[in-house]
Amino acid sequence: MFKLFFPNLKMLFRNRQQLFWALMFPLLFTFIFGFFFGKNSTTGEIILINKSSTEIATSLDRTITDSGVFKVDTNYSDIEAATDQVKKGKVAAVLVIPENFGTVSPDASKTLEVIDDPANATTNVVLLGILDKFNAALTFQLNKISEPAFTVDEQKTNTRNLSYFDFVLAGLLGLALMNASIMGIAITMAKYREDKIFKRLTVTPMKSWWFIINEVLSRLVLNFIQISIILLIGRYMFDAHIYGNYFVIYALALLGGVLFQLIGFAIASIVKTADAAQGAAMAITIPMMFLGGVFFPVDGLPKWLFSIVQYLPLAPLLRMIRGVALDGTSPFLVPSNMILVLAWIAFCLIFASWKFRFSEE
Amino acid sequence: MINVIEVNNLVKKYEDFAAVDGVTFDVRKGEIFGLLGENGAGKTTTLEIIEGLRRLTSGTVKVLGEDVSLGCSDRIRENIGVQLQSSAYYNFLTLKEILNLFGGFYKNSISSDELLNMVDLKFKEKSLVKDLSGGQRQRFSIIASLVNDPEIVFLDEPTTGLDPIARRSLWDLIVKIKSQGKTVIITTHYMEEAEVLCDRIAIMDKGKILRIGETHKLIEGTKKPYKISFVVDKDNKGEFVLKLEKYGQIQNLAGKSNHFEMHLKSQSDVNKSVEIIHKLNPESLTVGRASLEDLFVELTGKRVEE
Numbered sequence: 001m002f003k004l005f006f007p008n009l010k011m012l013f014r015n016r017q018q019l020f021w022a023l024m025f026p027l028l029f030t031f032i033f034g035f036f037f038g039k040n041s042t043t044g045e046i047i048l049i050n051k052s053s054t055e056i057a058t059s060l061d062r063t064i065t066d067s068g069v070f071k072v073d074t075n076y077s078d079i080e081a082a083t084d085q086v087k088k089g090k091v092a093a094v095l096v097i098p099e100n101f102g103t104v105s106p107d108a109s110k111t112l113e114v115i116d117d118p119a120n121a122t123t124n125v126v127l128l129g130i131l132d133k134f135n136a137a138l139t140f141q142l143n144k145i146s147e148p149a150f151t152v153d154e155q156k157t158n159t160r161n162l163s164y165f166d167f168v169l170a171g172l173l174g175l176a177l178m179n180a181s182i183m184g185i186a187i188t189m190a191k192y193r194e195d196k197i198f199k200r201l202t203v204t205p206m207k208s209w210w211f212i213i214n215e216v217l218s219r220l221v222l223n224f225i226q227i228s229i230i231l232l233i234g235r236y237m238f239d240a241h242i243y244g245n246y247f248v249i250y251a252l253a254l255l256g257g258v259l260f261q262l263i264g265f266a267i268a269s270i271v272k273t274a275d276a277a278q279g280a281a282m283a284i285t286i287p288m289m290f291l292g293g294v295f296f297p298v299d300g301l302p303k304w305l306f307s308i309v310q311y312l313p314l315a316p317l318l319r320m321i322r323g324v325a326l327d328g329t330s331p332f333l334v335p336s337n338m339i340l341v342l343a344w345i346a347f348c349l350i351f352a353s354w355k356f357r358f359s360e361e
Numbered sequence: 362m363i364n365v366i367e368v369n370n371l372v373k374k375y376e377d378f379a380a381v382d383g384v385t386f387d388v389r390k391g392e393i394f395g396l397l398g399e400n401g402a403g404k405t406t407t408l409e410i411i412e413g414l415r416r417l418t419s420g421t422v423k424v425l426g427e428d429v430s431l432g433c434s435d436r437i438r439e440n441i442g443v444q445l446q447s448s449a450y451y452n453f454l455t456l457k458e459i460l461n462l463f464g465g466f467y468k469n470s471i472s473s474d475e476l477l478n479m480v481d482l483k484f485k486e487k488s489l490v491k492d493l494s495g496g497q498r499q500r501f502s503i504i505a506s507l508v509n510d511p512e513i514v515f516l517d518e519p520t521t522g523l524d525p526i527a528r529r530s531l532w533d534l535i536v537k538i539k540s541q542g543k544t545v546i547i548t549t550h551y552m553e554e555a556e557v558l559c560d561r562i563a564i565m566d567k568g569k570i571l572r573i574g575e576t577h578k579l580i581e582g583t584k585k586p587y588k589i590s591f592v593v594d595k596d597n598k599g600e601f602v603l604k605l606e607k608y609g610q611i612q613n614l615a616g617k618s619n620h621f622e623m624h625l626k627s628q629s630d631v632n633k634s635v636e637i638i639h640k641l642n643p644e645s646l647t648v649g650r651a652s653l654e655d656l657f658v659e660l661t662g663k664r665v666e667e
Contacts, residue, residue, distance in 0.1 A: 003465035004462070007462045011452075011454060014453040015452075195452075196445055197449060199445055200443070202413070203433070203438060203441065203443040204467070205439060205467060361416045
């Protein structure tokens with residue numbers, strides 16, 4: 001009963017308008033974020049001016065330079081000239097290690113100076129985080145704890161070479177699948193209803209659940225192409241870092257595709273017209289785009305809001321994809337993520353099977 | 362005669378409004394049965410309940426001996442073909458692909474080539490439905506209802522909106538379907554169509570059946586089964602009109618002062634009236650029987666508008 005699979009595929013690829021948006025949307029977003037935050041962007045570039053030659057200053061210098069988190073320019077010695085580069089947007093920040101930093105003499109400076117551009121919040125947060133950790137380790141050591149300073153270096157070796165683009169790329173995967181699947185299914189099904197294609201199908205032996213299966217399977221082919229475009233462009237044009245297994249990333253993304261398509265069917269079961277379907281789909285996708293963790297981590301949201309949005313369908317999916325892609329961890333590392341996604345799939349499947357009907361009566 | 366459809370006291374209500382109000386009829390194997398009435402008479406609702414598309418409020422409906430009150434079983438679906446009013450098909454599949462797809466839903470199916478040849482649309486097999494003319498689209502929608510080689514074919518206003526030539530071409534197709542031994546149930550508001558095509562008809566108005574029976578017998582059973590139409594240009598026709606009115610109702614046709622039509626009860630009235638009209642040296646004189654439209658007007662007091 002997979003008779004609709006190939007005809008569905010033909011229709012998907014002949015519907016140029018829908019295909020254009022399904023493929024152009026991820027393409028556009030990947031390019032935009034790639035140009036802003038990918039390998040050639042200045043977002044992750046800082047200038048380091050080290051005026052101290054102490055062991056501690058050298059250690060900090062090495063920590064920053066070898067971290068791989070930033071592209072570090074050490075060719076500047078003049079703070080003013082370096083600051084000028086920040087103002088021009090050529091680099092994200094300047095880190096100044098003052099003279100005699102690291103010596104124990106009372107008049108030696110104990111303050112690291114960071115000159116940054118507020119627009120590059122991500123880089124700044126990461127830089128300040130590293131400095132905080134370095135300072136904590138240093139204070140720890142200076143307070144007569146026997147641990148040597150190399151604990152700082154250990155942190156460095158454990159730090160993956162990740163950028164904001166790597167973070168957002170996984171988000172774009174979810175965003176593209178969500179938009180194409182929820183909007184695509186909800187609007188197409190409402191159109192079928194308006195055109196009385198469902199009515200025509202009612203009088204055939206074709207069952208509505210077979211129809212759903214065929215539709216989902218054929219659209220997974222489109223999802224596969226979307227995923228491939230995002231990963232290929234992200235990886236090879238903008239040097240995104242993907243540490244996990246590609247097979248697992250694809251599997252998770254396609255699982256997301258199934259989830260979003262079922263959400264589309266759930267919408268199509270309730271609304272009757274294509275216009276209403278578009279409105280309902282947008283009412284779901286737009287909040288989820290911002291609250292599901294596509295562009296920034298949702299952990300930073302107010303606690304009450306986080307306690308709600310962490311359960312949105314997109315949020316656990318992105319947590320799993322990021323876990324695999326960025327850390328190489330198993331999607332089952334935090335079982336609640338997988339349970340949440342499967343629960344959403346089960347809920348939408350039951351709802352769609354219950355409510356989705358060819359017939360209007 | 363085997364009944365393939367049996368409808369008994371069928372009622373379909375939408376809140377307090379009865380779209381179908383106690384309809385009873387049956388359809389015999391191999392005939393063309395027509396549901397005739399103006400828009401809103403309840404024809405399509407009746408048809409869609411039989412097809413399993415709508416739920417009835419009360420009454421019973423049997424198709425091929427099976428109760429379909431709660432919807433059609435797969436056995437029924439395998440044996441009926443449905444052409445819907447203003448039905449659309451997939452926008453991005455060709456005619457051949459649509460027929461193959463729909464054929465694939467059934468255990469038995471007729472090849473798309475055979476169907477397309479049947480209505481001379483083979484040359485359009487790679488076209489999309491939107492690229493067809495109105496007549497071609499209707500022909501296609503009818504063959505799409507034949508993909509499973511059904512026993513019963515439902516046609517809902519198949520010729521609405523078509524020009525006379527396309528309409529007649531579709532009549533030929535419907536007769537061809539009947540000649541294959543299939544039963545056809547058709548809804549229409551075209552009197553001429555029902556008169557030409559249907560073996561039996563049910564005239565519907567406001568959800569009820571006003572008259573049902575063999576088409577020619579119904580027409581013959583009108584109160585005034587004869588009709589005379591004539592054109593005279595004389596000035597003193599007034600006194601002749603008065604003479605003619607003794608034998609039957611006389612009226613100007615469509616407001617034309619020289620064109621008259623008479624409806625008469627008996628053959629002797631016809632003879633006497635013709636004698637009077639001859640004295641007027643009419644430009645034109647035709648004598649014939651009443652039409653289905655005359656019966657419809659007699660029953661409902663109104664003409665069906667397009």
